[in-house]
Amino acid sequence: MLTSADFDTLLLTFKVASISTALMMVLGTPLAWWLARTSSAWKGIINAVVALPLVLPPTVLGFYLLVMMGPAGVIGEFTNWLGIGTLPFTFAGLVVASVLYSIPFVVQPLQAAFATIGELPLEAAATLRASPLDTFFSVVMPLAKPGFLTAIILGFTHTVGEFGVVLMVGGNIPDKTRVVSVQIYNHVEAMDYSDAHWLAGVLLVFSFTVLLTLYTVLKTQPTAHQLK
Amino acid sequence: MLPNRFFRPLIVAWLILLAPASWAxxxxxxxxxxxxxxxxxxxxxxxxxxxxxxxxxxxxxxxxxxxxxxxxxxxxxxxxxxxxxxxxxxxxxxxxxxxxxxxxGKLVLWSATPGTVDDQGKILSVGGFKHLALADPKLAPYGAAAVEVLKKMGLKEKLQPLIVQGENIAQTYQFISTANAELGFVALSQVIDINSGKIGSGSGWIIPNSDYTPxxxxxxxxxxxxxxxxxxxxxxxxxxxxxxxxxxxxxxxxxx
Structure with a gap:
């Protein structure tokens, strides 16, 4: 059965994933909107940077973060200057790492959804004197709903499944950085296979259920294309 | 599909390249x-x-x-x-x-910064650091030995909140060498300067054999x-x- 320590890691994992997802939506939405509509020369570079975590091994990201967020690193010096200390081994550090690691899973579906909407609905809204902000909330968001749904779910589940980066910057501290994937790994290494099975099973069922729900809901959602 | 005349020489070349590996x-x-x-x-x-x-x-x-x-x-x-x-x-x-x-194996209390760790490990009781790194005691013998040393010094309870765990001793070394943890327990082999036989960089305390199970x-x-x-x-x-x-x-x- 799951031990109370296992429950703690599950709870912590969902906490990290929820906060990270909220942050990624706040940062990712304007970024995706800009990427979908700009013709700036920067578009290619920013697109590539956003997609980097998809192709880089988590160890690369984890290693850079450990060095850069450390007291001798650029980020570490900055956070020390701010008076909040260095980020590795802290909950905040884990959130920062998760946001960097999972952001392509939020930006890319949003960007695709925004791009599909096209100019027509925006122009129609403009002729009705809707402000750009009003247009975004009353026209773009409803049309891009499947994109938002996909972004939230993929961002969240990908953070839940994060392992390599956390292992490298987390330090395995109970209730602060010991997330469920690290706990499973430790169970396996300590040869506690039955504990590992329970926790792995919980995660498998959770992930499958969430994804199944997502794809079922998406199927019933009209796409922006069909609306046009 | 690739034509055979292109494919066959490729396979032969590949086999030739592999062959030496099977001799030794x-x-x-x-x-x-x-x-x-x-x-x-x-x-x-x-x-x-x-x-x-x-x-x-x-x-x-x-x-x-x-x-x-x-x-x-x-x-x-x-x-x-x-x-x-x-x-x-x-x-x-x-x-x-x-x-x-x-x-x-020999256990060392080590810091990447010179002058941090004294040669008797007094810093552990004096304090003034935020993180103490050690390998996961459940998985790594060097971690278990480190916990034993802390217990023997009567500092386990006090230092527990500062402990960060590496998955193995190499990762523990990483935490300390990047100065994310000010000090921690590693293997002597990781920090020794093989020419002088002393700790190569930073500062350290080679813990006496009597303080932990060999x-x-x-x-x-x-x-x-x-x-x-x-x-x-x-x-x-x-x-x-x-x-x-x-x-x-x-x-x-x-x-x-």
């Missing part, structure tokens, strides 16, 4: 992370003197045992403790009688390696004078 015997060795440096050197000498070669995988003993229990490919295990080899012997995955202690690092021949002459040859070489000299040079004690 090569053995696949699982090596505890703390023994990374000496083993790299020993493997090079082993190749020079026997003609066989050794491919080394570094990691935590627990992981290697799990991998072997699930059909892992290793032929020799150089563990960080005695229990790893014992476990594999009980599982019937290792060759009985082939096990021996190849090194006694870290008896066991080697064993795995059943997968029975047929491979290179596997047994490597274990024999580990007991030879040149190998023992390298082990000693990295700060390990030798088993009597």
């Amino acid at each position: 015997a090569t053995t696949l060795v699982a090596v505890a992370a703390n023994f990374t440096k000496p083993m790299t050197e020993i493997a090079a000498e082993f190749e020079k003197s026997t003609g066989h070669s050794a491919k080394l995988s570094f990691g935590s003993t627990g992981k290697f045992v799990s991998q072997m229990e699930n059909g892992g490919p290793f032929e020799v295990l150089l563990a960080a403790d005695e229990t790893g080899p014992q476990k594999l012997l009980q599982d019937g995955l290792a060759v009985p009688g082939s096990e021996f202690i190849y090194a006694l 870290i008896r690092q066991g080697a064993v021949l795995l059943k997968k390696g029975v047929e491979n002459p290179a596997a047994q040859a490597l274990l024999d070489y580990l007991k030879s004078a040149p190998a023992l000299a390298i082990i000693k040079k990295y700060g390990y004690d030798l088993s009597k």
Whole structure:
């Protein structure tokens, strides 16, 4: 059965994933909107940077973060200057790492959804004197709903499944950085296979259920294309 | 589809490239992370003197045992403790009688910053640091030894909130060398300067042997390696004078 320590890691994992997802939506939405509509020369570079975590091994990201967020690193010096200390081994550090690691899973579906909407609905809204902000909330968001749904779910589940980066910057501290994937790994290494099975099973069922729900809901959602 | 006249020479060329690998015997060795440096050197000498070669995988003993229990490919295990080899012997995955202690590990309290750690480890009671790194005591013998030292000093409870755990001793070293943890417990082999025999950089305290249960690092021949002459040859070489000299040079004690 799951031990109370296992429950703690599950709870912590969902906490990290929820906060990270909220942050990624706040940062990712304007970024995706800009990427979908700009013709700036920067578009290619920013697109590539956003997609980097998809192709880089988590160890690369984890290693850079450990060095850069450390007291001798650029980020570490900055956070020390701010008076909040260095980020590795802290909950905040884990959130920062998760946001960097999972952001392509939020930006890319949003960007695709925004791009599909096209100019027509925006122009129609403009002729009705809707402000750009009003247009975004009353026209773009409803049309891009499947994109938002996909972004939230993929961002969240990908953070839940994060392992390599956390292992490298987390330090395995109970209730602060010991997330469920690290706990499973430790169970396996300590040869506690039955504990590992329970926790792995919980995660498998959770992930499958969430994804199944997502794809079922998406199927019933009209796409922006069909609306046009 | 690619035409045959293009494909066939390609396969032949590939086979020719692969062939030399099958002439010399090569053995696949699982090596505890703390023994990374000496083993790299020993493997090079082993190749020079026997003609066989050794491919080394570094990691935590627990992981290697799990991998072997699930059909892992290793032929020799150089563990960080005695229990790893014992476990594999009980599982019937290792060759009985082939096990021996190849090194006694030394624990060091180390900081990447000079002057941080005094030569008696007083800093542990004085404090003034935010993170103390050690290897996961459940998985790594050096972590278990570190906890033992803290308990003996009566500081375990007090320092518990400051402890950050590496998955193995190499990761623990990473935390300290990047200064994310101001100090922590690592293996002497990781921080020793092999020319002077002293701690190479930063500052450290070589903890007296009497403060922790000896870290008896066991080697064993795995059943997968029975047929491979290179596997047994490597274990024999580990007991030879040149190998023992390298082990000693990295700060390990030798088993009597």
